[in-house]
Amino acid sequence: MTLRAPKREALVPQIIEQLRAQISSGEWPVGTRIPTEPDLVAALGVGRNTVREAVRALVHSGVLERRQGSGTYVTARHELTGVVARRMEAAELAESIEVRRAFEVEAARLAAHRRTNRDLRELDAALEAREAAWASGVAADFVEADAALHMLIVRAAHNSMLAELYASFHEALLASLRGQIGDDLTPEAYVDHSELVDAIRAGDSVRAAGAAGAFLEL
Incomplete structure (x- = not known):
């Protein structure tokens, strides 16, 4: 671990920030168990109550989850992700699609103007994958x-x-899509995305926005 002993003042907020950094950086990926309380106490050089309070705060915000008899696990990289996930559970499918359109159509339009050569290489590789x-x-x-x-x-x-907000929304959306698609791929679930990538490559913002919105029609 790359944790460090905090300053004496305001210990709990400092510990929260360190734990949050471990999570947001990917050092502790979503789905993994964080170190045990004794390990955190030893690494940080603070008392059990301080560690317990910091962990409790992150559990309350939806970033961590306590599992009885198993430990504490990372459930989201950011607090906003936890909030969005809870909101999406209560949302109608149509609402989720409308929000996704708001993000992705504008992102495609901007990407057509701003994409770099590196972006295009990464998009080509992602499309192939x-x-x-x-x-x-x-x-x-x-x-x-x-x-x-x-x-x-x-x-x-x-x-x-936009990227940060979308990442928070997208983690929740990903979980939802896994549930919707299930274990089997069916022909009607396939949508060709080559037109979208081609429009971004061509710098055609109108075509890119249209392609992004076409497969998100209600």
């Missing part, structure tokens, strides 16, 4: 590959706030 995942017939792999492509499109818009 998506096709390969579909051909494999493994639903979980396809959902992951599809999500990776859309995330790269948003990043190609080069708007850090």
